[in-house]
Amino acid sequence: MNIVRILFSFIVFPGFIFSAVIGLFLTWIDRKVTARIHWRVGPPWFQPYADFLKLLLKETIIPEGSSKVLFFLGPLLGVVSMSILAVMLFSMNFNPASSYVGDLIVIIYLLALAPIGIIIGGSASKNPLASVGASREMTQYFAYELPFLFALAIVILKAGGNIKFGEIILAQEATGPFLYSLSGVIAAVVILLSTQAKLSFVPFDIPEAEQEIMAGPYIEYSGVALAMYKVTRAMMFFTLPLFLISLVWGGFANWWAILKFLLIIVLIILIKNTNPRLRIDQALKFFWIGIGILSILGLVLAFYGL
Amino acid sequence: MKKEYSKEMLAEICEKFPEVSIKIHSPRRVYMRISRDKVYDFAKFLFEEKQLRLSIATGIDTRDGMEIIYHFTLDEVGTYYNIKTVIPKDDLKIKSLTPFLPAANWIEREIHELLGVDFIGHPNLKPLLTAEAWHADLQPLRRDYADEHKEIKIDKKTGGLA
C-alpha cells in the first residue's frame, strides 16, 4: 500500500505528471506574455501540449557514432530529478514534519542534475556545436552556483543555522517571511537571477543560443528525447519559483502563494524580454563579481540579523 | 560645384607611365590602356601613392584576347580610373595584385575561375564560387563555352557527380 502511495506521489501527484502538466501550462503563459510584449497574439492554450504530443510520436534519430545510453541518459536525468524535487517541495511545504536533516543539500544536488543531464547529452551528440553548448552550460553552471549557494547560506543563517527545509518554512511562519528584511531581499534577487540562468532564459540562454550555436546541446535531439528536455525545462519553470517562494517568501501552503507564484513568473518573463543575451565571459563576471559580492554582503547582513 | 577628374593627376600619370593611352569617356569615367607587364606597377602606383580604392576588376573575353579592367576609384572626387589591359589567349598570365592589395584576393579568384586567367603570385588561387564537383577546365564566361554544363550528370542521392 505504501509503495503504491509513494509511486503515485512520484509519478502522478505532485511528481511527474502534475508538475509536467502545470509546467507546460506555464510555458504557455510565458509564450503568451512574450507575444503580448511583442505586439503579437501568441499561441492558443493547448500549444505546449500539442508540441509535446507531437514530439513524443515523432521519429527519434540517434546520431551516428554516439553512445545510445548516454544520449538518452541526458534527458532522463533531468526529468527524474525534477519529479523528485517536485515531490520533496510539496511534502515539505504541506507537512514540514516530514523534513529530515540535510534535505536542502539533497535539493541542491537535484538542481545540479538537470544541467549535468544537458552536459552529458550535449557531449554524447558528437556535434561540434553541441559540445560548444555543453562546455558553455558547464561554465554557466559554475558561474551561477557560487552566488546561489551563498544565497542559500543567507537563508540558513536566517533560519538559525538549520539546514532542514521544514524548519526554514516553520521559522518563516514564526517570524514572517525572510523577504521582508534586507538580507532576505538580497537572497531573493540572487536566487531569482540564478533561476533565470538555470532555466536558460535570456540573458542567460548562452548554452543554447540559437543564433550562435543552433540550440547547442539539443542540436542533435529529436522526438522523445527532445520532448524530455522540453518537459524538464517546463517542470523547472514550475518547481524553481516554488523553491524560491518556500525559501524566502513563507512557503506556498496557502492561497496567497498562487499570486506570489504568478508574480515571480511574470518577473522572470519580463527580464527575459527586456534584455539581450550576454556573452559567456560577461555572465561569468556578472555572477562572480557583481552578484557574488552582493550575496556576500547579504551574508554579512544576515549574520548581524538585518 | 561638381568635382571631377584632375588634370594634374593625369599629367603625373603620363609622365610616369608614358605608354598609357587615356580616353575620357565622361568627366568622371577615365579609361586608361596599358600593356600587361606594366599593370602591376601602375596599380601599385595608383593604390599606394594616389590612395585610389580598387572597386572591382572585370574580365572580358574579346576577339583580340582576354581583356581585364581594373576599376580604381578616387573617392574624393568620385572619379573612376579604369586600367585596361589585354592578355593574349595563348598565354593567359598576369601578375597578381593581392600581395599589396588584399581586396584583390577574391576578385582574382573569381576571374581565374570564370575565365581561366592565371594570376602569378596569388597565394590561394582556388575556385571561389563553383561547386566541388565542377570541372576546373570549364570556364563559363569564355566565348568558346558551349553549354557544357548540360553534360555534367548529377547523382540524385548524394548531389555530387554521377
Place this chain on the structure above:
Amino acid sequence: MRRVVPIGPYHPLQEEPEFFKLIVEGEKVVDLEINIGYNHRGHEFISPTLTWDQVPFLVERICGICSDSHPYAYVLAVEDCAHVTPPPRSQYIRTIIGELERIHSHYLWLGLAGHFIGYNTVWMWVWRYREPLLDLFELIMGNRNHYAINKIGGARRDIRKEDFPKIEKYLDLLEEKNAMFTKAILDDPVIRARLEDVGVLSKEDAIAYAVTGPTARGSGYAIDVRKDDPYDAYDKVDWNEIVFEEGDVLAKAKVRLLECDESIKIVRQCLKNMPEGSIETRVDEIPPGEGIGRHEAPRGEVFHYVRSNGSNMPVRHKVRAPSFMNIASNVVAVRGYSIADAALVLASVDPCYCCTERTFVYQSGKKKYSGQDLLKLSWEKTEKLKRRYKK
C-alpha cells in the same frame, strides 16, 4: 586545442547559405575560412542572353533586400554608356525609392541584429514599424518587394500627388520611432556591453580590404557615393554623411540608425521640390561603348559595368555587390573574439548574397487561381490599402 566550428551553410544566423569555418581555441576564434558560392546563380552568364530592357528584372533578383539598388546602378551604367540624362521628375522618383529602400533595409538589419543577440523584442518592434513602409511600396509600385521602378532613361511608375501625404505621414511616424529606437538601443547598458569594442575593423584594414558603405563609414573611412559622385537628385538635396571612427559593431549600428534620419530628410526634400514633367526619355538604341553605374546601396557601393556592341543585348555585364568586399573583411574583423562575438561580427556587415512574376495556387493538382485572378486579388488589396490610408 583547435576545433572547427561550422557556421552554415544552413544556420539560423544567416538567411542565405554561406559557409564560415571558425577555427577556435576554446571559445576564442583564431582564424576564419569563408566558403561562398552556395548562392551562385551566374547572373553575369545570364545577363548577355537578355535584352537591355529585360536585364533590370534579372538584376532586381540578385538580392531581394536591395532590389532597387542593382537595377538603379544598372540603368545608371547604361545611361552613362548611351549618354542619356533622364528627366528631372524621374530622377527625384528614383532617389525617393532609393532612400525608402535604405530605411527598409536598415530596419531589417536592426531587427535581425536584435534577434542575433537574443533580443527578440527589438526584432518584433522594429519590424512592426517596417511593415507600413512595405505597404507604402505596394501602394506606389504594386509589390512589397521587387519594385521594378528603374528603367533605362527614367522611371517606370510615377508617384501620384495623392500619395504624397501618405509618405509624409509615414515619415513623421518613422522619425518619432527612430528617435525612440536610437535612444533605447544606444542607452541600454547590456546592449553596449555586447556591441562595444567587438569586431573592430581598423581604418587601415578597411582601406586594404576596400570595404564600402556603413562598414567603411563605421571605421572612419568616409566614402559615400551619394556625396562623392552625386547622381540623380542627390546633389540637389541637403544631408549629412554619418561617419564614426570606432570600427566596432556598435559604430556600424549607429551609422545605420542615424542614416535613417538622413534618409527621411532626403525624402522630405525630394517630395517638396519634385518638379512636374515626364518621367522618361525614350532610348531607342544603346550605342557601342561602355558605361559604369554606381549607387550607394544600403550596404555600400553597388557597381555595374556594361559593355555594348550596338546590339539589343549587353556583351558583358559586371556586377559588384557591396557585400562581396565587406564579407572578405570579416577575416580580420573576427580574429581574437569569441564565438558569440563572431556570430555578431559576421552579421554586422549586413551580409547579403543574393526570383518571377508568374503565380498559381495549386490545390491537389487542380488550379484554383490563375495569374489573372491573383492579379485581381492584388489590385483589390492595393485598393483596400488606399482606402485605409485615406481615413
Place this chain on the structure above:
Amino acid sequence: MGNAKLWGLKKSPWVFHVAAAPCNNCDIEILDILTPRWDVERFGIVLVGSPRHADALLVTGVLNRKNLPRVLEVYRQTPKPCLVIAIGACACHPNIFQPSYNVIGPYDKYIPVDVYIPGCPPKPEAIILGVVKALQRL
C-alpha cells in the same frame, strides 16, 4: 494513435528554413510572417534552429550545384514524417535562371515536395495560406 499524431502535427508544425540560392526576399517574407502583423505563432508555427527539431522544411531559391548536397543532407537529417514546402517561384521552377550553368533545376527533381507556393516573392498571406493548405491535406 494515428489521430493524436495527426493532431499534434497539425497544431504544432515546427519549420526549418532551407535557403538554397535565393534572392533573400522569400526568406525575409518568411521571417516577416513571424512578426506582429502576421504572427504565425498563433497556429503553433515556430521557426527552429536545427533540422532535427523540424516537421516541415521551407525551401526557397533555386538549387545550384554547390548547395544540392547540403540540401539533401538537411532533408536526410530531418526526422520523418516531414513536409517540404517550396516557397517562391524559384523553388517551383528555375524560371529566369534557367540558362545558367550553375543552376540545376527545381527541388522536386531531388526531394519530394508537398506544396508549391509560387510568387516573387509570395505575399505573407500566400505563405500562410500555403502552409495551412499543406496541413489540411495531411
